[in-house]
Amino acid sequence: MKEIFSVFRSKRALGRMILSAALFFVVALPFKSLFTLLPGVTEIRPANMIPPILGLYFGPAAAWGISLGNLVSDITAGSGAFVCASGFVTNFFYAYIPYKLWYTIKIGKQPIRPVQLSSVIDIVKYILIIFVDSLVTTTVLSLIFEVAGFQAMASSFPLLFFNNFDFAIILGIPVLSLLEKYRVQPQIPTQVVTEAKMEYGKWLDMPLYVISLIGVVYLTYSYMNQMQLDQMLAFVFLCVSFVGLLLYPFRPFAKVQEQEEQKERVRISIKTKVTIGFLLLSVVFLLLIGVVTLNTLSINGTWTRLEAWNYLYVVVGITINIVYAVAIGFLWYVEKNITVPIERLSNLTQIYAKQEHDHHEGHQELIQRCGQVPQGDEIGALAQSFRKMMEDLDDYMVNLATITADKERIATELNVATQIQASMMPCIFPAFPERSEFDIYATMMPAKEVGGDFYDFFLIDDKHLAVVMADVSGKGVPAALFMVIAKTLIKNQAQLGHTPAEIFTTVNMQLCENNDAGLFVTSWMGILDIETGKFTYVNAGHNPPLLKKSGGQYEYLRCKAGFVLAGMEGIRYRQFEMTLQEGDMLYLYTDGVTEATNAENQLYSEERLLEFVNQHTQDDPQSLLTNIKQDIDSFVGDAPQFDDITMLCLKIKSPNNTQGSAEQ
Amino acid sequence: MALTINRSWAGEKEVTLILEGRLDTTTAPQLEKEIQELDGITCLKMDFEKLDYLSSAGLRVLLLAQKKMNRCGEMILNHVNETIMEVFDVTGFIDILTIE
Structure with a gap:
């Protein structure tokens, strides 16, 4: 919680805050005037990828920046006080939730590491976080619209959800890889909590579940009944949601594993390269799908713009899931069979290269670990060759020591022999x-x-x-x-x-x-x-x-x-x-x-x-x-x-x- | 500078070794091995025309060869040049070798 306000004490955080605000404002503005979908409320917003990404990377600084940016944007657009205020809160959490989620949830056995997309688990985690974040944000936004009387929840919900989700996934990945490539340091929570507090802190994830549940239930309900939500009920839900959101910052962070010490000579690991490369390829594919769909829609002119965009987002949203399911399956396969074994082998060789070669402690363990690399392919063969090389080298070292000792002994003896010979002659x-x-x-x-x-x-x-x-x-x-x-x-x-x-x-x-x-x-x-x-x-x-x-x-x-x-x-x-x-x-x-x-x-x-x-x-x-x-x-x-x-x-x-x- | 040895057979029992280069400590084992490999011959000839230098280690091999051939035939040296002849003379080898 403290962390949210410590932003204003750090120059770096303030800088990142202003940068986030500016970025959000600049990207949001042109689209606001060009593609207005719901008058006064929302548009096609590539800017929607900015809050979760920057939030993920810069934490509270970005959350403040974006909510301020949105506020300025809303005021310039002439929105009312209610929209301005609730927009501020929503955007704040839109950026804050991914950051919090990244540093609180664990997937599998992998420890929590600073933000990066370098393995399948990272990607799954990223998609999951964006999904939850989009769902919560969309629910809150829809409730706001209901209360303000703009729009029935059912009609705008998918549009809003996919607007948030699609852009964060499609544009988020290239942006994240750029940030990683230029080695922008992500904000890492420094708060330390005891184990016990951690256990109790898990209950503070509840607000997210509750809000998501409200969103899903009421979307289904209003879809089936084709009617607007009761304004009073909507207001109650909105209040509940806001209270929930305000509680969420109290959720303690999990322990973050320090940045792994940079491996020598490895700037970007093979794993990261493969992952990022494949994701970028998927993004291109998704954009193509989007363009083709848009093209088909413009031929079919009977739909309203809202319906058309709704349709487009849904198509892209569904395609994302299909493409990513395939991509993740493939990446998981590559990771298991190629990148992880290579990484392990690379680590082993590095450890071996650094060791002293004149005594053998630890070599046995390395040799054994080399044998654990999966066999049957080129990497397995490489591991075997390396293992053989280590064993041979050990043998050679032993031989060399013996030979050197022998040679020294012979040299000493010859030396004595020379003296004897010399002393035999007057x-x-x-x-x-x-x-x-x-x-x-x-x-x-x-x-x-x-x-x-x-x-x-x-x-x-x-x-x-x-x-x-x-x-x-x-x-x-x-x-x-x-x-x-x-x-x-x-x-x-x-x-x-x-x-x-x-x-x-x-x-x-x-x-x-x-x-x-x-x-x-x-x-x-x-x-x-x-x-x-x-x-x-x-x-x-x-x-x-x-x-x-x-x-x-x-x-x-x-x-x-x-x-x-x-x-x-x-x-x-x-x-x-x-x-x-x-x-x-x-x-x-x-x-x-x-x-x-x-x-x-x-x-x-x-x-x-x-x-x-x-x-x-x-x-x-x-x-x-x-x-x-x-x-x-x-x-x-x-x-x-x-x-x-x-x-x-x-x-x-x-x-x-x-x-x-x-x-x- | 090394030693080159070429074999030239004249029938099954007679062979000529043509030596070229230096016959010294480093190259003498080469000739020794060559002579050890020659079994069942009755006439061993050596052509010294292109031999530049002969050291005491070389003399030792010649002595071994002479002793070996004494048992089973004869050894003849051909085209011995002046310098090497002097070596044979000084060392008394001239008395035990057959030089043509």
């Missing part, structure tokens, strides 16, 4: 700080985590230094494992005091014993007699080292190479001898150096290596290796490193001094 420099007779330096850069290259140097005894450079065929873990075996065997054999040829012959035999993988090792080994400078070396298929005699240039130390280690059983290796002197340098490397490849697929090559080392003849072992590495890097550029790069450099410093001191 890597602390200077390696023999107490020995001044020679200087040695070596580096290795694996292409993958662990490599197949290795170098080694160790003192066999006080007088003998062994240097080894080797390359296992292939890369990665298999090569690294084979490298460990090869390195260990060579060192073991060397420490027994054998000659290089003997060492390689034995190691080759041992390596061949269990070599199913067919790996092999190219290797170069030399043993230096520190006292005499005698250097004995053997080559098992390895790249020739570079040797620089003191004061000279680097040259490749070529000798007849034996076959690779582990390649073929029973190979006998030949060793070679030479004498090294102070200032001599020996550079050992693997094919990772000479076969480093740049982006143009060119190899670093032995020629380039030879040229480069000869530009650095004064370098000590460490800086020589660093410089070569830098040159390889600048040659390769951005191309990936294909092979391990391993280098070792030995410089003889003063073997004769040692020999001398030993002799002393």
Whole structure:
């Protein structure tokens, strides 16, 4: 009740009130002067759709606006005080009743939502409300006319009723969809009442039933008897009706469900689109029926205008019911089979898309709900596919987690393996700080985590230094494992005091014993007699080292190479001898150096290596290796490193001094 | 750059593999698989005319092939170019392979 008067305190409501009044007045005026049906009383009034629609949308603000608009309209038309006053009250309720009904009655289980025509239930509700509203309004208006003595109820009732009902249905739907499209916010009652009050409040619907009953009974009665109602009786009824109407605003509103939170990416739902589209189509159809009927009537000129319009309204009114019955049946079918399943599926996918995918709580429920979408058509198939996708995705997530864990574990292990491999090769420099007779330096850069290259140097005894450079065929873990075996065997054999040829012959035999993988090792080994400078070396298929005699240039130390280690059983290796002197340098490397490849697929090559080392003849072992590495890097550029790069450099410093001191 | 292997049969027992490209760590498994698939042949020829590069992983496959053919026939390499011949020379493979 309070809400009715709160209109005058809100600027927005006042604005809507003035707008309603203006709209009503503007639409009503031209028709008033053009098509007067009952002189001074009513006409063809497309304006009749304005009160229920605006009332529905704007509530009391529209009710006030329209009743004021009507008042102005009546005064300009020169109507009497009784007509003006009763017209005011009637129009007020004509606009107010739909609003009240929308927010008090529930159809089915659907909660009461702000005004919208987005489902079959909404439409049924809308038609029902317009029907009740038209019936009540028409009854009150007819009674007013009876009392004022204008017209017998029977003759004008259908005309008035269908005038109200037809226009509200035909024009109301496009107007409502426009309001919805432009997102005009409907007025929503804010009044909160207790459950108990709500129960008792339902009795306040009675006035509407009573008035409707009076209308229907007296219409039937006067039709059958073809006579006017007794004026006194009519007056009583009118009073009863007015009292009823005045009580109606006290009816409490039901609880309105808040506007559903706007679904992401959904501006107008499919359901709404289908509903509105179909209703608009029906409206066009109805208008066509109306025009055709009007055309037929104008040919048949024997009827009075009143009779003709009566007939027209009845025809359109009946057609509305037939068309809408069909439309609603069809929409209900579409809703049940297409739009509702799509909506549900869309909701499910949206929930799923928003969820975290690394844990599965809630997924089971979604998967189950997906299975509840009706099967047998494309939507069912879509739901099934989506369900399968969710299940698969869950499985993939589990697999991925396992695989990632495995990968991490392997990466960690490889990391450890790399460290072990690195620590197997002597890597602390200077390696023999107490020995001044020679200087040695070596580096290795694996292409993958662990490599197949290795170098080694160790003192066999006080007088003998062994240097080894080797390359296992292939890369990665298999090569690294084979490298460990090869390195260990060579060192073991060397420490027994054998000659290089003997060492390689034995190691080759041992390596061949269990070599199913067919790996092999190219290797170069030399043993230096520190006292005499005698250097004995053997080559098992390895790249020739570079040797620089003191004061000279680097040259490749070529000798007849034996076959690779582990390649073929029973190979006998030949060793070679030479004498090294102070200032001599020996550079050992693997094919990772000479076969480093740049982006143009060119190899670093032995020629380039030879040229480069000869530009650095004064370098000590460490800086020589660093410089070569830098040159390889600048040659390769951005191309990936294909092979391990391993280098070792030995410089003889003063073997004769040692020999001398030993002799002393 | 990859490796292309074309087979050319001469009778049921003799086949020539024509290799084109690089035989290195990434492509060696391809040749290994190819050779594993060849069963019951007595003469395996390989044409190296268009082979640009041979790495130690490639040598390993050649060694496996040689060992396999030692058991059941012979393996012959054709058109070995200078660079690759040098590789065979340096690694001592020249002694165990039949090169024509």
